[in-house]
Amino acid sequence: MTHDEIFTTIQALLVDALAVDEEDVTLGARLTADLGAESIDFLDIVFKLQQSFGINIPQGELFPEGLSQQADYVKDGKVTPAGIAALKARLPHVDFSKFEADPVAKKVAEVFTVETLVRYVERKLQQKA
Amino acid sequence: MRWMWIDRIVELVPGKKLVAVKLVSMAEEHLHAHFPARTWEGGHRSATPLMPMSLIIEGMAQTAGVLVGHAEGFREKVILAKVSKAEVTRDARPGDTLRYTAEVLQMDRAGASTKGTVELISPTSSGSSGEPVVIGGIDLMFSHIDNNMGGQEFPSWNFVFSDSFKTLLRTSGVAQV
Numbered sequence A: 001m002t003h004d005e006i007f008t009t010i011q012a013l014l015v016d017a018l019a020v021d022e023e024d025v026t027l028g029a030r031l032t033a034d035l036g037a038e039s040i041d042f043l044d045i046v047f048k049l050q051q052s053f054g055i056n057i058p059q060g061e062l063f064p065e066g067l068s069q070q071a072d073y074v075k076d077g078k079v080t081p082a083g084i085a086a087l088k089a090r091l092p093h094v095d096f097s098k099f100e101a102d103p104v105a106k107k108v109a110e111v112f113t114v115e116t117l118v119r120y121v122e123r124k125l126q127q128k129a
Numbered sequence B: 001m002r003w004m005w006i007d008r009i010v011e012l013v014p015g016k017k018l019v020a021v022k023l024v025s026m027a028e029e030h031l032h033a034h035f036p037a038r039t040w041e042g043g044h045r046s047a048t049p050l051m052p053m054s055l056i057i058e059g060m061a062q063t064a065g066v067l068v069g070h071a072e073g074f075r076e077k078v079i080l081a082k083v084s085k086a087e088v089t090r091d092a093r094p095g096d097t098l099r100y101t102a103e104v105l106q107m108d109r110a111g112a113s114t115k116g117t118v119e120l121i122s123p124t125s126s127g128s129s130g131e132p133v134v135i136g137g138i139d140l141m142f143s144h145i146d147n148n149m150g151g152q153e154f155p156s157w158n159f160v161f162s163d164s165f166k167t168l169l170r171t172s173g174v175a176q177v
Helices: A003-018 A039-053 A079-088 A098-099 A105-111 A114-128 B031-036 B055-071 B163-173
Strands: B010-012 B017-023 B037-038 B043-045 B078-088 B099-105 B111-120 B133-144
Touching: A003 A039, A003 B078, A039 B078, A039 B133, A098 A105, B010 B055, B010 B163, B017 B055, B017 B163, B031 B037, B037 B111, B055 B078, B055 B099, B055 B111, B055 B133, B078 B099, B078 B111
Parallel strands: none
Antiparallel strands: B010 B017, B017 B099, B037 B043, B078 B133, B099 B111, B111 B133
8 A cells, every 4th residue: 555545544534533624634734733633532543543454553552541641751741852762662653853842741642643643554564564 | 210221132242233222202201301392472382202312322322332341241341432423314202112233343452433223113104014214323432441541540340330231131131141
C-alpha cells in the first residue's frame, strides 16, 4: 500500500470515528485539538485501524496511556529532555519536533496527528511483509 | 423501578452475539411522559405514547453490555463509552416488541465495539406471521474502565453488573451465571 492509499483509508475511518468532515482530516491535523478526539475515540481508532489494515495493535503501542502523569519525565509541568528522549524511543512513529519547542506535559497528546497514524500503519505493514 | 430495558434474552453465542427482546407496554410511565397531550390557544396535540429513542439505545446498550460482560465472566466493569451510530426509522408503540441483536466487532483488554440491529415485531403492521422487521441499527463502544482510564482506580466490586442482569440470563435459560 502506498502512503496515499494508507492516508485515504485513515481519512475515511477518522470521518466515521470522529464525525468530522473529510476536508478537515489533513496530514497535519491533531487528533485531539483539531479533530476533537476524546479518550474512547483512541480505542475506536485502534479498533478501526486493526480492522481496516489487518494489523494487531497491542494496547499502549500506538497511544500510550498516562504520558503526562509519569513523574520521572515531568518537571514543573514540562516534559524533561530525558523524558522526550524516552518517548522518542518508545514511539518511533511520532514526530516530537514541534512539541520539543514547548514541551508542556498536558499538551503531549497533541503530538498525535493524522500523519502519526499513517506513519505507524506504514511501519506495521512493513514489519508484516 | 428497575433499570432494566430488556425483558428476556433469547439467544446467546458467548463472546459473539446476544439477542434480547423488550415488550413495549401502555402500562409503562415513560411512554406517557414522552409526548403527552398538549392544548394551547388555537391548537391541540393528542397524546402520542411512543418508546423514546434514548431508551431504545439503552436497551441495545444493555443487550450489548451483557454480551461483552459475559465474555469475560463479568469480571470487567463494562461502561458504555460511545454511541457510534444510532438510526431507527420507525416508532415502537404499545403492543410492539423490540428485538435487539448485538454482535461483537472487536474486543480486547481495553474495551469492545459492537454492532446492533433493532427489529420491530408489531401485531398490526409486521404481517400476520409476526415476522420481525429491521427498523434500524445502533453501534456502540464499551470501555473496560479498570484497564482504560490511565490508572484511575474504581471500586473493586462490579457496580455495572448487579444481580439483575445475571438473574435475567439465568431466567432466560441461556446461561448459568
